[in-house]
Amino acid sequence: MDKLLQLLSENSSLSTAELSMMLGEPEDYIAAQIKEYEKSGIIRGYRAVVNWDAVPESGVVALIELKVAPQLQKGFDEFAESLLCYDEVESVYLMAGAYDLLLTVKGRTIQDVSAFVAKQLAAMNGILSTATHFMLKRYKENGVSLVDIDKKDRREMML
Amino acid sequence: MNYTDKLTESIQSVKPSGIRRFFDIVNEMDNVISLSVGEPDFQTPWHVREAGIRSLEKGRTWYTPNRGFKELREEITNFYKRKYNLTYDPTTDVVVTVGGSEAIDIAIRCMAGKGDEVLIPEPSFVCYVPLTVMAGATPVIIETKAEDQFRLKADQLEEKITDRTKLLILPFPNNPTGAIMERSDLEAIAQVIRKHDLMVLSDEIYSELTYNGKKHVSIAEIDGMKERTVVINGFSKAYAMTGWRLGYALGPAEIIAMITKLHQYCIMSAPTTAQYAAIEALKNGDDDIAMMCDQYDMRRRLVVGTLNEMGLNCFTPEGAFYAFPCIRSTGLSSEEFCTRLLQAKHVALVPGSAFGDSGEGYVRLSYSYSVKHLKEALNLIREFISEL
Numbered sequence: 001m002d003k004l005l006q007l008l009s010e011n012s013s014l015s016t017a018e019l020s021m022m023l024g025e026p027e028d029y030i031a032a033q034i035k036e037y038e039k040s041g042i043i044r045g046y047r048a049v050v051n052w053d054a055v056p057e058s059g060v061v062a063l064i065e066l067k068v069a070p071q072l073q074k075g076f077d078e079f080a081e082s083l084l085c086y087d088e089v090e091s092v093y094l095m096a097g098a099y100d101l102l103l104t105v106k107g108r109t110i111q112d113v114s115a116f117v118a119k120q121l122a123a124m125n126g127i128l129s130t131a132t133h134f135m136l137k138r139y140k141e142n143g144v145s146l147v148d149i150d151k152k153d154r155r156e157m158m159l
Numbered sequence: 160m161n162y163t164d165k166l167t168e169s170i171q172s173v174k175p176s177g178i179r180r181f182f183d184i185v186n187e188m189d190n191v192i193s194l195s196v197g198e199p200d201f202q203t204p205w206h207v208r209e210a211g212i213r214s215l216e217k218g219r220t221w222y223t224p225n226r227g228f229k230e231l232r233e234e235i236t237n238f239y240k241r242k243y244n245l246t247y248d249p250t251t252d253v254v255v256t257v258g259g260s261e262a263i264d265i266a267i268r269c270m271a272g273k274g275d276e277v278l279i280p281e282p283s284f285v286c287y288v289p290l291t292v293m294a295g296a297t298p299v300i301i302e303t304k305a306e307d308q309f310r311l312k313a314d315q316l317e318e319k320i321t322d323r324t325k326l327l328i329l330p331f332p333n334n335p336t337g338a339i340m341e342r343s344d345l346e347a348i349a350q351v352i353r354k355h356d357l358m359v360l361s362d363e364i365y366s367e368l369t370y371n372g373k374k375h376v377s378i379a380e381i382d383g384m385k386e387r388t389v390v391i392n393g394f395s396k397a398y399a400m401t402g403w404r405l406g407y408a409l410g411p412a413e414i415i416a417m418i419t420k421l422h423q424y425c426i427m428s429a430p431t432t433a434q435y436a437a438i439e440a441l442k443n444g445d446d447d448i449a450m451m452c453d454q455y456d457m458r459r460r461l462v463v464g465t466l467n468e469m470g471l472n473c474f475t476p477e478g479a480f481y482a483f484p485c486i487r488s489t490g491l492s493s494e495e496f497c498t499r500l501l502q503a504k505h506v507a508l509v510p511g512s513a514f515g516d517s518g519e520g521y522v523r524l525s526y527s528y529s530v531k532h533l534k535e536a537l538n539l540i541r542e543f544i545s546e547l
Contacts, residue, residue: 007457011530018534021464022457155196157401158182158509159285 004033005042010143012046051146053138061090061106061135062113064121065099067128076100079126088116099131110134173289181498185507192536193507194524197334199399199480201454203436204447207398210439211432223431225423227255227407231434234441235407242366243377245385251412254419255429255437259364259393259406264290265421266360266389266408267326271296275325280311281515282483283330284362296325302517305474305485309338313347320351326358329378332365335514335523336483337459337476339369342376349381358414359388364406365479367397367448370456373477379409386411389418394433396479397448398440403433455480458526458533466524469541480527483511487520489547496522503546504539 020027037043052058068079076094083092090104107113117132138146232249239245256262271277273295279287280301291298299319303309331340359378366375379388393406408418466473466484473484486496493510500506511518
């Protein structure tokens, strides 16, 4: 895998100077490479990894499984794309298995999410069924552990 | 009660670490940002831990054969064949020990005694001199130099050889300097060793952690050297298995038999659970080593680049996970530098003088830490230097 992307995906605050040292490539090459990734859409943005569980009143998240009737020629794409405009929808994936699309939906309260599912989603043409799972606690997200187990460096041997 | 006459002269003559005072301060301070540890920050790969756990679940908690499990010895010899093209017989040429440390101790005790001299390059890990003294032999120090990239030179070696010299310790890749020995360096050393009919104890514990595309070369690979070399290696650094305490010695059957005899009387057998885990590590751990090595390499570049940038001249380490910058430009001794850095910025490094007199003027900085941690510590070191 591309090491530059790997490093940035783990820590986007690394400067081009630091990346240049770590990868043993000239700084201007690194800068150009990053520009290229941004331009081509491989890099879509830089944001903080937030543990929302630790933020009061940060809302609720539900995973929603959708069964959808595929459309002739277009399969699931058109339907999936029609979901992208909703602010409540955080992510949309096409899945193999017992259902077709998996959504993460964010709302202020459980009622908000329920209302969105009942009034918006379930009412869409082509929906066969929905199953909504509310998230209770986050342990690990985007490769980052959100629980502070064993955070202390227990290594004590110096020599 | 006065215990002086109750203790042996040799143990009392072993110098307590000269920098104990420094470590006492570190241990008492809170919020220390340490770059001082000498072990991987990675956890043992999960499949390796699982193999240990499985063996415990099955209740396999007995002693193993003195030499270690046969399957483990076979995997060890396969590993040396695969990596270094060296052929050892698993039934006679290997003994599994409690860390590389035990292997170093008992190998020295088997090969050097009263009246013998043991050649020890410094800066190097702290155990060789005390263990030589406890074996009743005399340590003779060879100081490696920054201008030689901290490699051992044949003329330096030749100079220190007397008719009492028995054994050369060869600690490469080196802790604390990060120096390695390339094939041509080893060939020059081997010539001297053969000429004077000496033995070599090659401590290769960092063998899997080398950079710049330079693969470790074992001196046992050089013509006529396998029969003169006891190779020490282990699982601690390569597989992040320090706490499992497992190492081994490889060498001529006649010598390994004697080392095994001593091991049998002082240790019986190395930890059983660790041996099960180690079999898995050797069978399926090559990718883990590559992953960790790659991470260390990026950190190494970051640390060495940043140190040089802030004016601390840093030799480019090509092995292990330490940088060894020269701090003479600050006008401080290495202990002063570390003590003041600790007091002013709460950053802990290890004074180079801990690794022998020739380490004076240097400090050891371990990059076995996350990039975030390294950046934070390096920023503080930069501040400290600019405020001197």
